[in-house]
Amino acid sequence: MTSGIGATVLGYPRIGPRRELKRAVEQYWAGRIGRDALLATAKELRTSTWLELHDAGLDSVPSNTFSFYDQVLDTAALVGAVPARYRQDNDLDTYFAAARGTDEVPPLEMTKWFDTNYHYLVPEIDQDTVFFLAGGKPIEEYREAKALGVDTRPVLLGPVTFLLLAKGADPLARLDDLLAVYVELLGALAAEGVSWVQFDEPGFAADRTEEELAALGRAYERLAAVPNRPKLLVTGFYGPLGPALPVLAGTDIEAIAVDLVAGTTEGIASVPALRGKTLVAGVIDGRNVWRADLRAALAKAVSLLGAADEVVVGTSSTLLHVPYDLDAETGLEPEVRSRLAFARQKVREVVLLGRALREGATGEWADEAVQPTAEPRRDDAVRAKVAALQPADRLRAPYAERAAAQDASLGLPPLATTTIGSFPQTGEIRTARAGLRTGDLTQAQYDERMRAEIARVIKLQEDIGLDVLVHGEPERNDMVQYFAEHLDGFASTELGWVQSYGSRCVRPPIIHGDVTRPKPITVDWATYAQSLTSKPVKGMLTGPVTILAWSFVRDDQPLGQTADQVALALRDEIADLEAAGIQIIQVDEPALRELLPLHAADQPEYLEWSVGSFQLAVAGAAPATQIHTHLCYSEFSEVIDAIDGLGADVTTIEAARSKMEVLEDLRATGFSRGVGPGVYDIHSPRVPGQDEVTDLVAAAAAAVPPKRLWINPDCGLKTRGYAEVEPALRHLVTAARKVRETLV
């Protein structure tokens, strides 16, 4: 009755413990290393991952979790669905062209991967897409691991989720054609001697229609019917599988993995078709960094014994979203460290639990399970403030009153031009920050360099002719981490890198206790910038929802309570900026959509606390202070009402990359305040031509009254270089002027 799968993790980080892949890929793009050197780095990373997971004692080790950029693009490449316009001399360059665009063609659209801070490239699938087995990545990686003595379990993005994530005319209608490729692939994997294959179907952790559920059932019936195939494990992480669980259980696959952190054990035992299958109980949190309560996790797994033929232990999701190794961190306070587990530590938790489930809760497991953990930092003053909050604390003056006060004090033209905040993070800026870290620069020397950079950026914006300026955020390593480093209740890591998209990584801070602001954070930089120009300079803050979304958040109290603590800190910061003479303040909330629960039933509660915390942060601002917010990286149609509810005076939003699709949503909701749909896609190195930007500005002007329309890029410019940014911003300002001239 052994399943042969046993304790396992559903996926693993791939960027490298020291971001080796990021460096190699970026050097390859810059032409500084060749293809062989890049491939060698990739191989070393895969090798060390497989050996580490194998040596740690996992019963089954996943493969094909490596990616040069994104697993969804990998899947498109595997099934021959990379659009022909990206074709280059070789497959690797075609792949990177689709990810990053070329001088001639923009890249594939990129958007949020479920409710995470990872971003995937959106496949384009329609009736003309010709699917075929175009690559052998899963087979090659299986062979590579086998040569090291590790018999792995290839992981594939499931065919139904792949189509659900695609854009085009009814991608799901192409399921049968796509399945033919998966069938061929399963045959090829079987011929290699593969014993298990994992199919990820996270699309089914969200609400799905009957038709989509039927497609899921049909897909796995078909794959299970392949003769002499490997055994099939289907996963559905980031939430409960809900009605998809009986559908999958009704097929002839061998195993199903359930997320028992975002979901519960409820209802699982009542799916009779699970008997005869293996259930991978995802009891170790793949998304957060808290050390598991091993006894509670074991109890959860034990409660499912009998629900299936066999129950084994796993992570709740892939470990892609957590850092590699807690042991690499040297600066964490012992109390905080005692509460944490990163990917490597989670593997150990899985191994220990697997043994405890099989052999009994004794020995090493028992010792580990009773290790004490520290209590979270407590601040009674902030707790009392949150407890005493009233609805009025989240209310601003009516918009009409605010708009009149702002018109009078700011006097901005129609189609006012601005940027989203950051200017390029140049090598010099990053070297200066590295110098501050190592002691090569004193704090005073570092501050001086940042001021010089701010002065340069202000002069450049004046020269380009922008209407509302920014200080450029040179002093920020990241828009969330920077604030975390200046607030109490947060911890930062040195090497806790997590992939955000492609080669771009973040180090999510850890909110381990009550949050307070010891002193003003941004005021000196903003006032210095304002002192250099007569144009208004926007103060720049990150909002409470985004700070939570891009951090690892304590799980011992409701998220709304933690968000309100962060909001109170930001409210004090806004008061200090206003007092220092800053008239426009932007509070970025790019992650508002990201945290939206996947199930509609859970969404109202989320929207209440998230919108409420933003309102709490900004509601202390005077009517004449113009509050901007900025959103990007997502489809926003689902939360357009919530965006309205934030009560910002101006909302800048990503639009260029999706060719202004958001304008239709804005029109449909009757959005009545200032809005800046992005007219420059900053995710691509490509500089948009003058006519292209002018066309986008004209399209925006046709959809939004000129007085309320702002002209800006899609997002901040920190990932770009000046060679691209300067001409693009000049095109943007010229486009705004041209369209302004057409207004009567």
Ligand SMILES: CN1c2c(nc(N)[nH]c2=O)NC[C@@H]1CNc1ccc(C(=O)N[C@@H](CCC(=O)N[C@@H](CCC(=O)N[C@@H](CCC(=O)O)C(=O)O)C(=O)O)C(=O)O)cc1
């Ligand atoms: C807007 N986005 C963000 C998201 N999440 C965030 N937490 N932050 C965001 O801005 N999610 C959605 C989007 C898209 N995502 C990203 C994510 C990441 C980047 C990005 O540019 N990341 C940088 C790292 C930024 C950083 O922390 N920089 C530090 C350290 C820099 C560094 O590598 N230093 C070197 C030494 C210096 C040198 O020689 O260069 C080192 O440590 O070895 C800093 O500036 O101090 C990345 O490089 O991946 C963009 C959008």
Ligand SMILES: N[C@@H](CCS)C(=O)O
């Ligand atoms: N102010 C930030 C927002 C990014 S979403 C920036 O400009 O980088």
Ligand SMILES: [Zn+2]
């Ligand atoms: Zn943005």
